[in-house]
Amino acid sequence: xxxxxxxxxxxxxxxxxxxxxxxxxxxxxxxxxxxxxxxxxxxxxxxxxxxxxxxxxxxxxxxxxxxxxxxxxxxxxxxxxxxxxxxxxxxxxxxxxxxxxxxxxxxxxxxxxxxxxxxxxxxxxxxxxxxxxxxxxxxxxxxxxxxxxxxxxxxxxxxxxxxx
Numbered sequence: 001x002x003x004x005x006x007x008x009x010x011x012x013x014x015x016x017x018x019x020x021x022x023x024x025x026x027x028x029x030x031x032x033x034x035x036x037x038x039x040x041x042x043x044x045x046x047x048x049x050x051x052x053x054x055x056x057x058x059x060x061x062x063x064x065x066x067x068x069x070x071x072x073x074x075x076x077x078x079x080x081x082x083x084x085x086x087x088x089x090x091x092x093x094x095x096x097x098x099x100x101x102x103x104x105x106x107x108x109x110x111x112x113x114x115x116x117x118x119x120x121x122x123x124x125x126x127x128x129x130x131x132x133x134x135x136x137x138x139x140x141x142x143x144x145x146x147x148x149x150x151x152x153x154x155x156x157x158x159x160x161x162x163x164x
Contacts, residue, residue, distance in 0.1 A: 013134055014044060020126050021046035028119035030107035035127070036061050037101055047106075057104075065094060065102050082120070084113060095120050098128045100135060 021033040025047045032047035034054065040062035045054050065083065072080045083094040093116050095103045103124060105116050 009043060009134065013130065016130055017044045017127065018046055020123050020130075024105065024119050024123045028105070028107070028116050029111040030105045030116055030119075031110075032106040034058065034104045035097070035101050036104060038062055038065070038099075043101070050106075061094060061102055061104055065096070082117070084117075086113070093117065093120060095124050097124050098131050098135075100131055101127065103127065 017035055021035065021044060024030070024033050030047070032045070032050060034045040034057075035043045036058040037043055040059035042054050042058035050057070068080050068083055072078065079096065079099075081096050085092045085094075090106065090108055091113065093105045093107070093113065095105075097103050103120060105120060107113075107116055
């Protein structure tokens, strides 16, 4: 697994991820979708407004996936590519994206786990292509759509706040 320090998420990357999430929601009739990195940082969130803190949820999602990776190893599997948690009214489906990110889909009785699973499969493939490009891009790479990603110029703005 590659650490968060070896890649950057630029605005165009975020927009592409968000487009994939919105398409997934449209096609599956799920409520919400998010992309979380394996350290528990929320990278993108789309769909209905959440009734809980998405940052805390992202952290717990990464811990859940990590714990299930250990359970998989205990039973002789290298990993679980997806997890499904079913509740009485709400359910969630989690899918690994390139061993770097986790796609989380929250859904209710408006759809089925089969429909969510079907649409997640294509979204994982699409996101995998995108993150392969993101993780392969060196920080400051001229081919990068936005050098410095979302925090470009942050140092200059901090200096302006505190004066020289």
